[in-house]
Amino acid sequence: MSVLSAFAVLIDGLVYAAYLFIVAIGLTLIFGVMKILNVAHGSFFTFGAYGAASAVGIYFNRGLPDAGGYLLMVLFAMALGLVLGLILERGIMRWVYGRDEVVMVLVTYAAFLILEDVVILVWGPGSYATYQPLLAAGNIEIGELVVSNYDLGLIAAAAVLAAIYYWALKFTRYGRLLTAVIFDRETAAAFGINVRVVYTVTFVIGAMLGALGGAIMAPKIAVTLGIGVEVIVLAFAVVAIGGMGSIEGALAGALIVGICRAATVHLVPQVELFVIYAVMALVLMIRPYGLFVRAQPRKI
């Protein structure tokens, strides 16, 4: 492998990892705090992507400054995530807290199925092209390689998000409450933390992050029906590799999957899809709970 293609693999891998990280972070947050494997995360992604597509359709091609378009895209998607998260948490999830983890997966799966059709009702069955932000960002030449500025921005966005997340968790009041709930819900409740409120806030933040992932990815994909279906299994794979509920895990998982995928796309394109899940199975074989989570002792 020449230096150029190694560099290309690295850039591609980082871009893909950034995307995966942004999508996976909301999923792992909700799992860490609430122990819910949220299939409806795919719906948040879809709504974010469609919301961003609508925002782009309204804003761009009007001669307004481009920066406002990016802002509108992100804000619109996150507002959608906020509303959707609140509706789901207040309307459905709170009725099933305390049930079996697997039952909760099925509840979110039901929500996912319902929301898939809500998307058709709101935006229709057609697909949206949202390439304007990608074009507006332009390209940069690094050596002989042409890289889109948007892709580099994606990497930066993921890094900023990881930093904010880390800061919020370690150095803010709410973050510390959250850490307590993650560590032991019952003890946290006994110390007077209002776990219900923490749950609602966490779910809404997770939903907003999912929608943000959709918005950021919208210009790079065709926004069409069924995008959430694929995203959700990818995010599962990333989160499972890193360890569910662990933020460092999501970062490591995203990097591993991103680089592996980029390498196979360049070297053996036949196994592209296969490699992600093979890596996941391999990691789980060696570390059943993922890379960054300690094994739980069995309780009698």
Next chain:
Amino acid sequence: MARRDRIAAGSAFVAAAAAAFVLPDWMISLATIALANGLVVLGLIVMWRAGLVSFGQALYYCMGGYAVALLGRWAGVTDAFLLVLVGGLSAAVVSFLVGFLLARYREIFFAMLSLALSMILYGLLVKTESLGSTDGLNVIVPTFLGYAPHREKLLVALYLLVVVVCAAAALLTHAYFRSLAGALAIPVRDNEIRVEFLGMSVSRLIHTKLVISGMLAGIGGALAALAVGHVDPNMSYWTTSGEFVFITILAGAGSVGAAFVGSLAFESVRSFAFAMLPQLWQMLLGSVLLLTILFLPQGLGSLIKRLHWGRGAKAP
């Protein structure tokens, strides 16, 4: 089996077989697919009783289907019995091998790992040109021990085959539930460490259940492939597994028959919803699933039991 249950099972079998000569074609083909999928659901019930939910049952379903397609294409085998047998066995072999890994996992981790494994097969199939890639493969027209029916007769013959296979599977699974290994499923779900203290190997019990459910899913996939006449990688996608889990929740794990009743109900609701509300059928399915979880946590089967209780019948 209680006498009443035996009579009920026998008359259900006779009614199902007799239906082949009464019902219109479209209902027969719908019932064929529904019953074939019911076998997969039966396999999920086997695991559900031990507290395990597999989100990757499509792996075995797809294995069964592709085994049939490839055997017909490469070896020219057309006998339906042989094809279904090989489909079930190949899935059983896969689940046996995978079982060494899967039997160590529980709860959500089990669900996720099984999902990953089925997605590996999906990824392989999509990228393999010689296996038809995303287009999939056509399945040969089956014969039945030398008898080679066409059109309507083929439809009826396949339906009868599915009914017979389902009846056999239901009987054997029922017998398994009443055996020691089968009866231990519920203690394993409740507290597996206690089961180990009794001197049983929990991982071996679960491994057995994995193979049984894998084989049932493989047979279901083989029958579905024969009925549809085509296989494609979507048989292995996670949404296919999700559908099977959905039916399991709908049916409840109460009894063997629930798998088939649930599958028939699901297939009917789906084709009804698909015809009447093509844009809203997923919403309908999702709502049904949600309502079932919220208000009928034991599945539709529990409704029947409640009726029995109401009439003062013996507790099951």
